[in-house]
Amino acid sequence: MRPDGKSKKNEVGEANVVMHAATGGESESTLVKIPQPTIERMSAYLQCVRNLRLDGVVTASSSQIAEGTGINAAQFRKDLSYFGEFGTPGLGYDVAELEAHLSRIMGLDARHDVLLVGAGNLGSALLHYSGFPQRGFHIVAAFDSDSEKVGTSINGTRIHHIDELARMNATLNAQVGVVAVTRAGAQEVVDKLVAAGVQAILNFAPVSILVRPGIVVRHVDLTSQMEVLSYYLRAK
Amino acid sequence: MRPDGKSKKNEVGEANVVMHAATGGESESTLVKIPQPTIERMSAYLQCVRNLRLDGVVTASSSQIAEGTGINAAQFRKDLSYFGEFGTPGLGYDVAELEAHLSRIMGLDARHDVLLVGAGNLGSALLHYSGFPQRGFHIVAAFDSDSEKVGTSINGTRIHHIDELARMNATLNAQVGVVAVTRAGAQEVVDKLVAAGVQAILNFAPVSILVRPGIVVRHVDLTSQMEVLSYYLRAK
DNA sequence: GTCTGTGAACGAATTCACAGCT
DNA sequence: AGCTGTGAATTCGTTCACAGAC
Numbered sequence: 304m305r306p307d308g309k310s311k312k313n314e315v316g317e318a319n320v321v322m323h324a325a326t327g328g329e330s331e332s333t334l335v336k337i338p339q340p341t342i343e344r345m346s347a348y349l350q351c352v353r354n355l356r357l358d359g360v361v362t363a364s365s366s367q368i369a370e371g372t373g374i375n376a377a378q379f380r381k382d383l384s385y386f387g388e389f390g391t392p393g394l395g396y397d398v399a400e401l402e403a404h405l406s407r408i409m410g411l412d413a414r415h416d417v418l419l420v421g422a423g424n425l426g427s428a429l430l431h432y433s434g435f436p437q438r439g440f441h442i443v444a445a446f447d448s449d450s451e452k453v454g455t456s457i458n459g460t461r462i463h464h465i466d467e468l469a470r471m472n473a474t475l476n477a478q479v480g481v482v483a484v485t486r487a488g489a490q491e492v493v494d495k496l497v498a499a500g501v502q503a504i505l506n507f508a509p510v511s512i513l514v515r516p517g518i519v520v521r522h523v524d525l526t527s528q529m530e531v532l533s534y535y536l537r538a539k
Numbered sequence: 540m541r542p543d544g545k546s547k548k549n550e551v552g553e554a555n556v557v558m559h560a561a562t563g564g565e566s567e568s569t570l571v572k573i574p575q576p577t578i579e580r581m582s583a584y585l586q587c588v589r590n591l592r593l594d595g596v597v598t599a600s601s602s603q604i605a606e607g608t609g610i611n612a613a614q615f616r617k618d619l620s621y622f623g624e625f626g627t628p629g630l631g632y633d634v635a636e637l638e639a640h641l642s643r644i645m646g647l648d649a650r651h652d653v654l655l656v657g658a659g660n661l662g663s664a665l666l667h668y669s670g671f672p673q674r675g676f677h678i679v680a681a682f683d684s685d686s687e688k689v690g691t692s693i694n695g696t697r698i699h700h701i702d703e704l705a706r707m708n709a710t711l712n713a714q715v716g717v718v719a720v721t722r723a724g725a726q727e728v729v730d731k732l733v734a735a736g737v738q739a740i741l742n743f744a745p746v747s748i749l750v751r752p753g754i755v756v757r758h759v760d761l762t763s764q765m766e767v768l769s770y771y772l773r774a775k
Numbered sequence: 776g777t778c779t780g781t782g783a784a785c786g787a788a789t790t791c792a793c794a795g796c797t
Numbered sequence: 798a799g800c801t802g803t804g805a806a807t808t809c810g811t812t813c814a815c816a817g818a819c
Contacts, residue, residue, distance in 0.1 A: 338810060342770050346763040350745055354722065364778065373747045377812055384780055392779045393819040409766050410773025428664030434745065434762045440769075478772060479765070486590065503768040509586055509670065511609050519771040521764050526670045527582040528757050529715070530645050532739040533676075534578050535755040536714060537646025574788060600800065613790055620802055628801040629797040779818075789808070796801080 341382045347372045348379060349405040356398050364395035415440050416475060418501065420492045421483035422447040422462045425507055429483060430457045443475050444468075448488070465495065472499040479503045486510040493520075577618045583608045584615060585641040592634050600631035651676050652711060654737065656728045657719030658683040658698045661743055665719060666693045679711050680704075684724070701731065708735040715739045722746040729756075 351371040355363055369376035383389055389404050390396045406412055417435070419426055419442050429435070430442060446465045447453060453464045463471065480496035482489055482504060489508035496504060503519040506512055509527075514520055587607040591599055605612035619625055625640050626632045642648055653671070655662055655678050665671070666678060682701045683689060689700045699707065716732035718725055718740060725744035732740060739755040742748055745763075750756055 336809095340810070342767055343763070345770070346760075346766040347747070349766070350760070350763065351747070354746060366778090371747060375812070377814095378810095380778095380780060381811080388780070390779050391819070392817075393777050395778065408770070410769040411766065413773075415765075415769060415772070424664050424667035428660050429761075431660035432761065435765065438762050438765065440762075440765050479768060503772050505764055505768060510590060511583070511587065511607060519768055521768055523759070523761070523764055524582075524586070525665075525668065525759070526674050526676075527579070527586065528741055528759055529651075529671065529674065529676050530582040530585070530647065531578055532715060532741060532755055532757055533646040533651060534581070534644070536651070536739050537649075572787095576788070602800090611790070613792095614788095616800095616802060617789080624802070626801050627797070628795075629799050631800065777819085779816105781816090782814100784811105784813070786811075787809080789806105791806070792804100794801105794803090797799085 335385055337385045341385060344372075344374055344378070344382055345405060345409060347374065348382070349402065349409060349411075352398055352402045352405060356402055360398050362395050363398055363401075365390070367395070411439055413439070415479055416443045416477035417441060417479045417481055418443065418468065418472060418475070418477045418496065418499075419445040419460075419481045419483065420447070420465065420468070420496065421481075421485075421488075421507075422449075422452045422457060423483065426481075426483040427457050429481060430460050440479070442481075443477055444471055465492070468495055469499045472501070477501065479505070482506045482508055482512075484508055571621060573621045577621060580608075580610055580614070580618055581641060581645060583610065584618070585638065585645060585647075588634055588638045588641060592638055596634050598631050599634055599637075601626070603631070647675055649675070651715055652679045652713035653677060653715045653717055654679065654704065654708060654711070654713045654732065654735075655681040655696075655717045655719065656683070656701065656704070656732065657717075657724075657743075658685075658688045658693060659719065662717075662719040663693050665717060666696050676715070678717075679713055680707055701728070704731050705735045708737070713737065715741070718742045718744055718748075720744055 348368060351368055352363070355371065365376040365379045368379050372379075386408050387404070389401055417440050419429060422445055426445065426447070430445060435442065442460060445457065445460050445462050446468050447462050448465045450464070452462050455462055478501060480493075480501040480503070482492050482496070484492050486508050489506065489510050490512050493504060493506070493512045493514060497514055497518055502517075504512075504514065504521070506520060506522045507524070509524050511522070512520060584604060587604055588599070591607065601612040601615045604615050608615070622644050623640070625637055653676050655665060658681055662681065662683070666681060671678065678696060681693065681696050681698050682704050683698050684701045686700070688698050691698050714737060716737040716739070718728050718732070720728050722744050725742065725746050726748050729740060729742070729748045729750060733750055733754055738753070740750065740757070742756060742758045743760070745760050747758070748756060
């Protein structure tokens, strides 16, 4: 109801996810508001803790986590405090236990099925990327509008025509969509994903997309990352 | 904007970028501290303005930019105000002119040469990615430690052994390095890039890396992006 | 003594609101 | 009228510093 900036939407830059569900009339369940930067750091802590466990470390203090992530130790403790108490005063944190807690907090105890749209270079790379399945993100179907690509397979995943998306997800029930198409096609693809029941979208297209409230969007723009580097380079 | 005589240094938080700015006396007018989120948004504005120009739009108001980026209109005007005055009251912004200003501010009026380390799936995708050269980021050499890959070419770029890095950059003088290797090799690669004269690094390895002051690092972790989506999904 | 968990203090970033220009 | 540019006000996030647990 203000004339100035009424563009409210679920865009997400490298640094901010906007969730429509949160700002409206959300009433209960989450009593404490958790800062978005906290959520992003939680993933970094988890990464660090996984690495510590792989290195055979059994117990770690908040300052060790700080060292491994580049994040302030007090910040780590404060972030964790939004979710509970996981450490032992005088001792620190049990690495395996902390990993389990962080995984659960991030919703990683469940398997996530993913639809990929766009089988170009980036899409192809994502189909080859082992990091996703390692963390429980499984690309269960891939789609493209290019009839040259439809019918072929990449790393064992068959490429279907985009028109098959809704029908296929009626049985697959994937909740996450990855958009790896050009800027021109992005919004249309997003609309199809949402219509097919997808609840969260990772957008690699270099354009801001609109979704209805309740759908979570994150935007990853590789070029933008380069541009930010360029900015800091420029001053030299 | 009124430049006060404050020579406050460009300090950057640990969110995504770790930057140790040398902060010598700067010739340009930028003596005011510019928030890091502002820099990230500048890239989003530029993207939007490019899209507007491609769509034939000649003039745009701050609220139109807001619509195209999902960022508040007042925020846009405030962000721009750190760098100067680029609009016309009562009218808005000339799209072409604004694009030129934003490009210059981001240091995109110069060509940037890039070294890529890691010719696996991700490295290969980056070599195929057209977005980089389109914006003036040219991968001038690629490196890997796998002797199977050394000597082959990807999309016209030859893969060299990592030990050639320093020698080759003595003539290439690239300032930007992209790290697309595994977590175990990342820090070593970063050290080699820095030793070879690289000033800025885009890190795709899922680990925090250390650099000496003056070197800019940005970390992109695709899995982390997915994990954040997972978090917001979990609440449903 | 060591280290966690957290209210309080602080600092940073966003949004408001309006003066002033077109 | 419409819109920019910007101090002021507000909101938000980080860091401090210490009580209390081990």
